[in-house]
Amino acid sequence: MTESASTKQRLSDTVAEALQRDILGMAVGEKLPTEAELTERFDVSRTVIREATRLLVQRGLVTVKPGRGMTVAEVDGRVIADQYGLLLRLSEGSFEQLMELRLVLEVEMAALAAARRTDTQLEELDALNERLRAADPSSAEFLDADLDFHEKIAEASGNPFFLLVMRPVNDFLSDSYTAGTGYPSEAGHTVDEHFEIAQAIRSGDPARARFAAENHLRRVVRNRVLLTRE
Template sequence: MAPSQPPIPAAPSARTAGPPPERPPRLPDVVAERLQNDLLAQGLRPGDRLPTEPQLVERYGVSRTVIREAGRILEQRGLVDIRPGRGMTVSKPDGSAIVRHYSLMLGMNATTFQQLVETRLIIEIEVTALAAARRTGEDLAELRASLGRVERHMSDYQVCLEEDVRFHEIVTRAGGNPFFSWFMDPVNTCLRESYKDAGSYLASLPQTLAEHGAILEAIAAGDADAAREASRAHLNRVASQQDELVPEREFRSPRP
């Protein structure tokens, strides 16, 4: 008689099956979190050097490989810079990591041109008013230089589109709050990618240039109300011409 075999357990049903167990965090992720917390707790400033690789190996009791991978994680977060021969230094916070992540989020969420324009209408108009109150001489010089470059390259689609977006980024920065730039820069990046028809864009360029000039004039005069209205007029006009400027308006199909 063959020996009895243990019964095969039944497959868990949908009712009884629980969530899969959480995967424990990887060691480099754990070390990266500890290193980040130590960096913040010690009040290190941009440009300050972190301990050397051998010192970090001794401090955290892990291998060089783990320290290097933890460093790369922090570099991707925009917290440190890694250069051969110099080790890790604290990076200057500029929001670039936020811009990268937010741009990816916008793309994955199937953003439409109309949604981007709505975002600008809500935020950028008030930021432009703030720019009129807070702009510096350097801001004004950059805005004038941007307009001048467009005037010299009216038939160059790429140059004009680049300066168009740059003009708005300078205005946003002149608002004096870095969070505005960190939020709006990826929106402007998606807008830049949405323009498909160079001919229609260049045909509307004289009007864009005039509207940008009105925005600059109001900012230079320190007139917040005029800056707000000039920005609103410009953005409303862009929204009204979206079918001409972006024939494929929904450059990514929106999710249902």
């Protein structure tokens, strides 16, 4: 019997869900059955298996390489992050609205980082601040060190969802600064404020870290508004 388009879609969804359950119990890099084996297992056409495979690739669960077949991928949320970044680029939101999002997220991220950070993460925050201090404020190195610092705070919060959200936001900011008029904040203030945030996190004081992060982000917004009025 010939499969209709809707039947193929339902079957591919069912196969993808079944394989996803298998994948969640497998190790990264482990090989899945071949296309022929999956066709026999699920009693469906190769077209259905290929569509199910495409769905799993879209979800970031597997990789497919010639001669190697389908293997379990390391799930790092990058697919979701890419989609989020695309939505940011297609939105009609302003820079100020994006900074509102950062305020909501990053102020609490800093507070959590103060309570949960590791010694290694403290060292990495200090290293990023030294990179920032040494870099030319008009260079890509300065911008990279700035955004990497904020990502490291997300990591230090101990909550993987924060990092998942912050990466595409930072990618969007990086592209915007590079394509626009350049870095939007006063570099000297940024360096000082980053050091204060790092010190607050090192001290293990969530309230101080929260205040330092909010002070930094609100100052960036004020500076951006002044620049746009000139």
